[in-house]
Amino acid sequence: MTPALPVLIDTDPGLDDAVGILFALACGRFSVTAMTAVAGNIGIGTTTRNIGRLLAAMGRDDVPYAAGAVGPLQGDGLDEVAIHGNDGMGGVDLPAPLTLPDARGATARLAEVLAAAPAGALTLLALGPLTNLVHLAHDAPQAYVRIGRIIAMGGTIHEPGNAGPYAEFNIASDPLAAQMVFDGPVPTTLIPLDVTRKLRATPDDLDRLAALGTDAARLSADLIRAYFHGNADRASRPLHDPCVMLMALHPQLFGVEQMRLCVDTAEHPGRLSQMQNGAMVDVAMTIDAPAALEALWRGLGTV
Template identity: 65%
Template sequence: MLAVMGRDDIAYAAGAARPLYGAGRDEAAIHSSDGLGGVVLPAPQRPPEAQDATQFLADTLRAAPSGALTVLALGPLTNLAQLARDEPAAYARIGKIIAMGGTIDELGNAGPYAEFNMACDPMAARLVFAAPVPVTLIPLDVTRKLRASSADLDRLARSGTKAALLAADLIRTYFASHSDRQSRPLHDPCVMLMALSPGLFETQTFRLTIDCETHPGRLEKAHEGALVDVAVSIDPEAALDALWRGLSC
């Protein structure tokens, strides 16, 4: 992705290969074996950093003013949990975490009770929720409302920017079938939209527990749970317009 955008000035590091506990989950049926639906990207212009993600995050946080950095978490929370466990002083320097994951009132997409990211590593989510950094969670209840039609993708591609053309190609692979009128939910962009335009969302604060055994990844409201800000609604039309504008710059 960085190579497409010509951003060899941005460093990146390899994240955890497996969850804190268990074998993890696979979603090749949706995203294909390459994770990109078969869309071909150029080779990286620079190698990953020598450190793993935990050390890379710790070094980055220590080099920035405390509280200045927001972490946008699009997948399982394993890397952040390892940081909280192994480098607690560096972890405490995070300003806030915005994470895509979980389901509150809707059915899951990794079984009836859980969302994929939470189900992949529920123990990591438990550690992150309990750690001393505020978390805003964007669950399936909200992300399922953000989708794109073929006409939407045509409008995006017409802007002609590298980001818009690549995003349009990637989202087209994300349609469940050629006959579908809309893509599957655009889960991950909700995190960036929350960071840039929080007014697109309504949030509420809940105390949440996460099941790590019976139904791994299941979130429940409970008095003894960790305090988490949870997105409960989105303006989907305004959110899609904001996303398209950002990709068209």
């Protein structure tokens, strides 16, 4: 049996974040050592509480979690309340957290976990703005360099943006943080809208998911159905953040290219450009979407 992959999850849940988290907790292929919240889709109080609620839904009071950045490194943050609802979960009912977040905050929690693990052993799965990672790199640089790899959902290369015409929400929420992470010492794999918009679920897919009968499958089906609210005319909805978990487990489903990327922090915040002096980033540009959806459903249906 393949050993479970030890991971940290940094997230701003968020409907599609929640599905990725449920997959990570349910599939049996990850050892989730800690989770940290960042403001993004919704404010930090709600994203932190949503981590606790998702852990409670899966009976996982063993996973520590903590609140992180309340906003970007500079400027004002964005939000996606219109998509995710005031509670970030589209009104889907979740239990109250079983435990309180670590009062020391995200940087202290991440630094402690990284110090206790062998250098390079932990993969960091980033589902939101990258602000927490920059705070960790600044405040605990010896811990930060112990991360083996960062896999982040964010950006767009050729696709139109979802935070203006050129930028994707996570990168646009804190473009300076994104540039600093790309420039930093930890290898980074980016999964942009070019890929995530290809992994889609239809109402029939959700019926099949719910019929698997596990808590994670039923709850994920409810969360994705909430994603259709206000978009009832759409035949399918994209599953952005679960692509991060799928990349970690099934990299063969993705086609990856190395690119030198610069992040616009001024005129078009979050816009990515390929430039000779850019940071070297591995960028997923293709996905076997049918196989990826099957892998996602299979993990959520694991008993």
